[in-house]
Amino acid sequence: MATLAEVSNGTVSHYLNHPDRVSPEKRDRIKKAIDQLGFVRNNAAWQLRLGRSGTIAYIAPDVSNPFFSTIAEGVEQRAATHNLAVFISNSNRSRAREDAYLDMFEAQQVQGMLVASHDPIEDRLTQIRARGIPSVLVGQRAMSEAQPSVSVDDVAGGYMAMKHLIDLGRKRIAFVGGPLAIRQVADRLEGAGTAVREAGDVTLEVLNVTNRTITDGREVGRALAARPVNTRPDAIFAVNDLLALGLLQVLVASGARVPDDIALVGYDDIEYGESSIIPLTSVRAPHEGFGFAAVDLLVSQMTDEPPATPKQLVFQPELVVRASTSAR
Amino acid sequence: MATLAEVSNGTVSHYLNHPDRVSPEKRDRIKKAIDQLGFVRNNAAWQLRLGRSGTIAYIAPDVSNPFFSTIAEGVEQRAATHNLAVFISNSNRSRAREDAYLDMFEAQQVQGMLVASHDPIEDRLTQIRARGIPSVLVGQRAMSEAQPSVSVDDVAGGYMAMKHLIDLGRKRIAFVGGPLAIRQVADRLEGAGTAVREAGDVTLEVLNVTNRTITDGREVGRALAARPVNTRPDAIFAVNDLLALGLLQVLVASGARVPDDIALVGYDDIEYGESSIIPLTSVRAPHEGFGFAAVDLLVSQMTDEPPATPKQLVFQPELVVRASTSAR
DNA sequence: TCGCCCACTTGACACGTTTCAATATCTGAA
């Protein structure tokens, strides 16, 4: 490359990084050579020399869940303003793949990681941080003070959802979600439990699932539909919208009237909830703000400024009431 | 690192790559040093030395469209079996960002790219291929023989959808989609047009949109709802499910009966179509197979085996009829 | 004892870039 333009590679480097420092004549020669060869700067070498990669990673448990892909979009947008590229990856809810990606990104020398995980992963992130790569936990409040996180107050969200159902006069309420080892799930259930205890005369049944997908929702829906009518719950709080959509689909198909027979509340307020069979009441967290805030927090760590905002950002959710809990 | 274990870096390298070639004693010393330092192989240097990165890229126009995120999942899964990591990126339907990502991935020395684009991008891919990085066009059939692609027969799909509406007896049909510069859109319209011409007594109105999102669908929906009833179409073919969902939502809210007043067909058969207000009739392409096939095609190029399958894979779509076109 | 082979280890080099000190060339003022 440098030889084709008949200049030293030092000059080529200057051309690329400080074009003003190179004479118009060589500038031309180099430009011509670049075009001719279709030259692209080798990033591996560049990284090696500079010691930084200009990239950050976003690890999501499930890209096909709109909740996470919406966040991804916010992340990308904000990262672009910082001249950072984002590697999105999909752990498919598998801790093993999460680990593999963490390893890979560390080797890849990303400058920071945004990790949305369902598993307890803070220890791992602490190790990685010790080796110089900062991270932000997304969607799960960090236990440790040192670990920044961006999350929703899930206890409040759970309370909100359950209170709403109770205020509608429902008595036999089901909570669909799991596993309880997942922090977000446990928190939402905790909030819900508080509301139930306050009410006094309401029973709460917990229906466990493993994956929190539409498919899981359908399965629980079928199980409920198979029950004798008088043992069915009269309201359901689903731990996320995907589950709620699956439930809704099967319940409606089986002839149950929503919300008359069964009222339904979801969580996350994904875009498709609004256009579902019965538009879905849901607990909404500000998705876009999520991505933005996470990137800002990460960047403030990367640049070593003392972060202006508190390290653990907790958004307050809000309840969006739609047809699935209110007769039209 | 090497100094801590008191061995040469050559030995460390052997330990990492040919552990059998290093004595048990040093093996221990090195292992200890690795643990103590939390050593992770520097990927930049590794890449630089080896000249390959072990990664491929998947560029999608819109990660939040489930059609693309479902493909992403298939891609990941298949790539994992080849020991390849996948960088997913989101061009947000912007050609400029698409270009930026192509540059970045080339500099990153990915070993191959899967590109799902709405824009004519083959020239760009040809250049990149000339510099040694193979690619597979996803969702759009390549014009050039040399460019592998995985796509759906969109002309057939468009024909199918329109034929279905015509067979229902609909006469004033609208096609919602755009811009026509997008190959997929043009193909689907072409197929639809053929069905209309065959029928003879059916009129086709084309309603243009720019982004093919739920939001765009809602907008067109509002415009239609504002029309006097007798000038409204009695059936709509939306160029993708997102549009269809947006349309559906607004039309139903405005009191139109679907499918009685207006029948509606979408395209892609995303998961949420089935659980929408009125379950959506749609043209289905095998998403998962898509991702698998694309990775296989890419790998066969990377390894230089003559690819066993033909280079341009075209899947045949199938029509999934649901409530939005059939009274229950 | 000598020589040979084997197992293990080493050190130098290369990959493609940036940076930096050093050199070469030019400009304008004294």
Place this chain on the structure above:
DNA sequence: TTCAGATATTGAAACGTGTCAAGTGGGCGA
């Protein structure tokens, strides 16, 4: 004319790894 200073260019060093030829030493057979 000379010299200080600016400007333009160069070459070497360094980043962290894998590879390879070369080296060390030990064991074993003759």
